[in-house]
Amino acid sequence: MTGYLIRRVGQALVVVLGVMIITFIMIHLEPGSAARAYLGVKATPSRIAEFNATYGLNESLPRQFLSYLNHLLHANFGISYYYQEPVSTLIAQRIPSDIFLVGTSSVLAVIIALPMGIYQAVRRNSLSDNLLTSVTFTLYSMPDFFFAFLLIALFAIQLHWLPPGFVQNQNSSLSLLGILAEPTALILPVTLLTFTSISSWSRFMRSSAIDTLTQDFIKVVRAKGLPERLVLSRHVLRNSSLTIITLLGLSLPSVVVGAVITEYVFNYPGLGLLFLDAATEHDFPILMASELIIGVATVVGNLAADVAYGALDPRIRHGV
Amino acid sequence: MASSTEAGAPLTGEAQATVGAAATPAGGEIHTTGSGRLTLSAFAHNRQAQVGIGLVVSIALFCFVGPFVYHTNQGTSGLNLLNENLPPGTGHPLGTDQYGYDILGRLMVGGQSSLELGFAVAMATSVIGTLYGAIAGLAPRWIDGVMMRVLDALLAVPSLVLLLILVNIFTPNLFMIITLLTLLSWLVVARLVRGEVLSLRIRDYVHASRMMGGRTWRILNRHMLPNAIGVVIVNATFTISDSIYTLSALSFLGLGLPPPASDWGTMLSDGITYLYDGYWWMVYPPAIILILTVIGFNLIGDALRDSLDVRLQRR
Numbered sequence: 001m002t003g004y005l006i007r008r009v010g011q012a013l014v015v016v017l018g019v020m021i022i023t024f025i026m027i028h029l030e031p032g033s034a035a036r037a038y039l040g041v042k043a044t045p046s047r048i049a050e051f052n053a054t055y056g057l058n059e060s061l062p063r064q065f066l067s068y069l070n071h072l073l074h075a076n077f078g079i080s081y082y083y084q085e086p087v088s089t090l091i092a093q094r095i096p097s098d099i100f101l102v103g104t105s106s107v108l109a110v111i112i113a114l115p116m117g118i119y120q121a122v123r124r125n126s127l128s129d130n131l132l133t134s135v136t137f138t139l140y141s142m143p144d145f146f147f148a149f150l151l152i153a154l155f156a157i158q159l160h161w162l163p164p165g166f167v168q169n170q171n172s173s174l175s176l177l178g179i180l181a182e183p184t185a186l187i188l189p190v191t192l193l194t195f196t197s198i199s200s201w202s203r204f205m206r207s208s209a210i211d212t213l214t215q216d217f218i219k220v221v222r223a224k225g226l227p228e229r230l231v232l233s234r235h236v237l238r239n240s241s242l243t244i245i246t247l248l249g250l251s252l253p254s255v256v257v258g259a260v261i262t263e264y265v266f267n268y269p270g271l272g273l274l275f276l277d278a279a280t281e282h283d284f285p286i287l288m289a290s291e292l293i294i295g296v297a298t299v300v301g302n303l304a305a306d307v308a309y310g311a312l313d314p315r316i317r318h319g320v
Numbered sequence: 321m322a323s324s325t326e327a328g329a330p331l332t333g334e335a336q337a338t339v340g341a342a343a344t345p346a347g348g349e350i351h352t353t354g355s356g357r358l359t360l361s362a363f364a365h366n367r368q369a370q371v372g373i374g375l376v377v378s379i380a381l382f383c384f385v386g387p388f389v390y391h392t393n394q395g396t397s398g399l400n401l402l403n404e405n406l407p408p409g410t411g412h413p414l415g416t417d418q419y420g421y422d423i424l425g426r427l428m429v430g431g432q433s434s435l436e437l438g439f440a441v442a443m444a445t446s447v448i449g450t451l452y453g454a455i456a457g458l459a460p461r462w463i464d465g466v467m468m469r470v471l472d473a474l475l476a477v478p479s480l481v482l483l484l485i486l487v488n489i490f491t492p493n494l495f496m497i498i499t500l501l502t503l504l505s506w507l508v509v510a511r512l513v514r515g516e517v518l519s520l521r522i523r524d525y526v527h528a529s530r531m532m533g534g535r536t537w538r539i540l541n542r543h544m545l546p547n548a549i550g551v552v553i554v555n556a557t558f559t560i561s562d563s564i565y566t567l568s569a570l571s572f573l574g575l576g577l578p579p580p581a582s583d584w585g586t587m588l589s590d591g592i593t594y595l596y597d598g599y600w601w602m603v604y605p606p607a608i609i610l611i612l613t614v615i616g617f618n619l620i621g622d623a624l625r626d627s628l629d630v631r632l633q634r635r
Contacts, residue, residue, distance in 0.1 A: 011469065011472070014469060014473075015469065015472045015473045015476055016473075016476070018469070018470070018472075018473030018474075018476075019473050019476045022473065022474070023482075026482065026485060026486065027485065137615065137618065137619075138611065138615065140618070141561070141611050141614035141615040141618055142607075142611050142614075143565060143568045143569060143572070143585065143588070143607075143610065143611075144569075145568075145569065145572045145589065145592070146588060146592075146607050146610075146611075149592050149603070260484075260573075261569060261572065261573070264573065275484075276484065276573065279484040279485050287485055291482075294476075295476045298475070298476040299472075299476055
């Protein structure tokens with residue numbers, strides 16, 4: 001197991017380095033330099049030269065990459081062109097908000113999707129199963145921004161129950177505390193993310209629970225006379241939740257970086273929004289950092305899911 | 321998963337390629353119904369498949385044949401600005417949008433780019449992914465290892481994020497978005513095909529063919545690709561709906577196709593900006609047709625997967 005972990009972490013490091021190289025190349029693919037993209041077409045040559053000198057963009061690409069890596073090792077993500085603040089500060093300020101938003105909705109989604117999938121599997125092809133399947137299928141096929149629109153149209157515009165998004169002014173803080181100061185504005189984004197996760201997770205859960213229910217060991221525990229409640233909670237739930245573990249692992253990047261569309265719709269000041277603004281502003285240091293964070297989160301999520309497999313299901317043993 | 325371990329390949333990453341199969345130890349094994357004809361007949365008798373194909377065919381007819389029946393001005397010249405934001409009525413069954421385009425006609429034109437995008441991306445990803453996956457599956461182990469690590473790195477690059485960067489840097493047109501989406505979505509196909517090839521490689525009939533002197537290319541063409549094509553087609557179906565969906569998300573973020581080109585996502589997000597004006601006819605028609613199309617392709621994909629009895633990863 002230890003050898004397996006070491007090998008996986010080693011591979012993960014290579015993968016993350018690869019992600020960084022790809023992103024770095026992508027960002028510098030741009031016709032013209034970062035300076036022109038950031039300063040605009042009207043920038044004077046002297047202004048561009050000054051910009052390039054400030055951010056070390058005169059060096060060759062490999063050299064720039066190496067110095068970027070060197071800064072990284074000192075926990076320095078560079079200075080944002082747009083905000084003129086260290087990228088690490090900007091990101092550290094926003095990560096808690098994302099963990100809160102996506103974490104809350106993921107937990108809610110698991111709490112609802114797990115029993116829902118098992119219920120559908122037990123009652124498969126009944127009226128209630130078909131009804132739930134239709135609803136989740138429609139939700140799943142709906143662009144999330146349209147679902148957000150429906151929520152806003154109903155709860156904010158028609159009923160006036162909830163605010164359509166977060167209000168930001170100069171006094172409001174961008175940190176998690178600032179967000180928690182507007183608790184009613186949190187309801188719609190959390191609902192949106194919860195329902196989008198449920199719509200895909202419950203489908204996986206249903207099919208995986210159907211698989212589990214046909215296994216022989218379920219027949220055995222039923223034959224032993226175990227109450228159905230325990231059959232479902234001890235055996236079906238545990239065996240089918242492997243699927244959810246994978247999905248949770250795959251969704252780790254979004255826990256860290258937030259959900260770009262949701263944050264955009266509801267003006268939620270998380271990393272997703274920071275990132276989107278950085279993309280429009282050509283703020284490359286932020287883009288690089290975001291890609292790096294998402295890359296690491298993806299790799300860690302996969303690794304965590306694989307390790308969790310082994311813990312939950314002894315039949316899956318790691319290391320060949 | 322089981323299949324890849326049998327073939328002596330590292331388990332890495334394979335776990336995530338078999339989301340649906342995780343619960344059964346033999347999940348990685350693919351049981352096709354034996355002959356393609358059986359699969360087809362199972363597919364044709366599947367209610368989901370019938371509904372899905374019905375939806376997709378009628379929408380495709382609407383988009384590509386519709387403009388010959390229902391003539392509207394969808395160009396840049398001769399637009400009457402007095403026709404802006406008209407509610408549904410005579411002359412404009414679904415009203416007009418903020419530029420004065422007739423919405424029913426716009427749905428057809430927008431649908432053409434949405435569907436073209438979906439099909440183009442699905443075709444391109446299938447070809448590239450199949451080639452890459454087949455080569456990795458048949459190559460010596462160290463080459464396979466390198467190719468898979470490259471795939472892992474590419475998979476760890478978040479696609480929406482990368483699209484945002486690139487679309488911001490270059491002005492988008494349909495061809496460019498097709499290229500970008502292809503570059504971002506062939507990875508899953510490659511992984512699936514490699515898994516298939518690895519499990520097929522040790523089947524008896526492949527051994528037999530090899531013993532009779534069959535060359536690698538012949539084995540690949542005659543024995544492996546026909547068997548692996550099922551997962552590729554299922555994945556292609558989902559790729560179509562995913563691409564249409566992604567394009568709509570891009571459009572919503574203001575990074576879609578610029579006018580006079582259009583797609584359903586752009587129409588929908590344009591309509592949503594008029595949310596407070598109550599122009600409901602700009603929102604619901606594109607939303608409904610977009611959702612129906614995605615549902616249609618998802619239904620077909622689900623039905624195909626059921627009839628192939630393949631449990632493959634759904635991203």
